Amino acid sequence: MDQQNSGEHQRIAGRDYNESTVVTSLRLYVTTRSSEKLDAESLDNERLFRYRFGIDVGREARSDVLQIKAAGRYTDRQIRWLIRSGQLKSNQTGSKLRNRSLMMLIAGVFFSAVAALFFASIIAQIHYSKHASDLLRLAGIAIALWCWYASTRFFWNLFMGPWFWTRPAA
DSSP, X not given: OOOEEOSSXXXXXXXXOEEEEOOOOXXXXXXXXXXXHHHHHHHHOHHHHHHHHSOOXXXXXXXXXXXXXXXXXXXXXXXXXXXXXXXXXXXXXXXXXXXXXXXXXXXXXXXXXXXXXXXXXXXXXXXXXXXXXXXXXXXXHHHHHHHHHHHHHXXXXXXXXXXXXXXXXX
């Protein structure tokens, strides 16, 4: 009989078997550890750091990213989006959080407005179509609304979110 324990410590559970921690994937490992422990381990473990933040950089840059994360109280997800948006620049020698620009917010609002107009026109075409049944219209409108939501969320995470997240403390 083999039993796995997804907790942190090994223990003797009874007379017939021994429970031990078996980590089968990085995903399980990341979900069962505290953020503080993961930060400490990510400094020395580049595979864990790459899994958490999506970049492969040297130890100095990993240390800088973890300091920025702690100072700004960012989540792993926010750090990934800061990297994708270009607000957090990293190379092998270090990482730096760029000054926020109002152009990021303006670009996010512009792209969201263009997406809203695009999907509104699609919804209008579907709604006023005389050749589609009511069920087909409803399905088309639902798909267009979902696509609009997904695109707006993408633009929020890429442009507007990082602008708000990097606001100076009041």
